[in-house]
């Protein structure tokens with residue numbers, strides 16, 4: 001059998017929210033709804049292409065632990081709704097010994113060349129100058145996915161954002177001043193976009209790559225207008241956050257959904273959203289490469305503790321809102337450690353959370369507390385690894401490199417190192433390009449699926465009908481002689 005060279009993801013028409021994956025050696029059908037109770041176990045349906053098309057009831061197997069090309073892809077419409085559930089991750093595992101099919105693969109490949117493909121990189125954004133700091137903070141705190149107020153108090157969101165941004169601006173400005181007077185995020189993200197475009201071209205998938213920032217320029221609205229002007233016919237949305245959080249990827253996708261829903265043209269464009277990609281082999285290996293390289297700078301590399309420091313989120317996101325961020329973070333770290341182990345690197349490691357804001361409880365343990373404790377426990381060499389973000393930014397350049405380094409040294413840690421952010425590391429960008437190519441066939445337009453608004457209306461209509469019939473029925477029952485006597489007897 002002739003095999004296609006690229007991996008593909010397709011949704012199965014017979015099972016909602018399913019994705020199937022085929023590559024040089026195999027394909028899978030993944031059905032999130034058939035997920036087993038254990039968080040990381042998914043039931044994968046495997047079968048021949050023909051059997052898949054005729055029936056989705058192919059042989060059912062439990063997924064293995066082996067992870068190859070994985071990312072979580074959905075159409076734009078259902079992207080957020082599914083990820084707000086406690087453990088929504090649609091994992092695509094690669095395993096050997098499964099049949100392949102060439103016909104659809106080559107069809108997809110030719111389809112790819114006909115389309116005007118766009119890739120939309122989602123990122124947080126950062127102030128370009130010190131004057132931008134307060135308005136940037138206002139945009140951030142005005143986001144209902146960052147400050148989650150109860151519905152009744154939503155009218156307070158903007159005044160509160162104004163107050164908090166003004167109060168926080170002086171401290172934030174100090175931070176940005178110490179790293180050169182602004183955030184490097186825009187420049188690095190633009191460079192990543194250029195590198196990704198080149199990597200896609202090298203794989204014979206020409207595409208325009210756009211940058212959509214959530215809280216500063218270029219805003220999502222600007223990127224989306226450009227996509228429209230460029231007459232893009234197929235779009236892959238790729239958040240530059242490896243792990244999904246309601247506060248990051250979730251927030252950006254929410255904005256994107258509302259922009260697409262409002263626009264007839266945009267809602268017709270097939271879109272695939274890659275929601276998280278922390279399990280991708282290319283990413284895990286790129287992280288392991290950076291860690292291995294940085295360990296070599298220590299006097300005794302095997303004695304250095306690998307200290308993963310992730311951006312925190314309030315605990316309520318995990319406990320009440322079902323944010324998968326913590327689970328994904330832990331799994332990501334365990335995959336990186338497995339990879340290091342397979343290379344003979346057996347250093348001890350730990351995870352802590354940094355950058356908390358405000359008076360609520362955030363994910364623990366807190367980075368600053370752990371650093372002091374480790375110093376007290378006699379740890380002498382420590383390698384900090386920023387893990388929730390793939391570019392240098394204020395929290396690596398100022399918080400880790402300055403504040404935490406100073407704290408660590410004060411606490412007795414003698415040898416300090418920090419793994420650089422991936423930025424434009426070529427193995428990483430190549431892997432992102434693969435993720436885009438794999439996601440392309442799963443792109444679906446909003447207009448080809450029912451919108452959540454429609455569903456909600458359906459529910460309201462259904463509810464009203466039930467209420468009406470229920471009331472009429474209750475009225476006649478109450479008037480019936482049998483019912484009257486029953487009431488009389490009780491009284």
Ligand SMILES: C=CC1=C(C)c2cc3[nH]c(cc4nc(cc5[nH]c(cc1n2)c(C)c5CCC(=O)O)C(CCC(=O)O)=C4C)c(C)c3C=C
Pocket residue numbers: 124125126127137140145146147168171172183184185241245247248311312313314357388389392393394395
């Ligand atoms: C995965 C990454 C991030 C998560 C999760 C996240 C959640 C989160 N952040 C804040 C508040 C602030 N974040 C700020 C900067 C900032 N945050 C991230 C990433 C995540 N945030 C990045 C990459 C950046 C830096 C951007 C840059 O300019 O370099 C800031 C501003 C800086 C400061 O004043 O400290 C705030 C404030 C909350 C409240 C939150 C979850 C609810």
Ligand SMILES: [Fe+2]
Pocket residue numbers: 311355
């Ligand atoms: Fe943040």
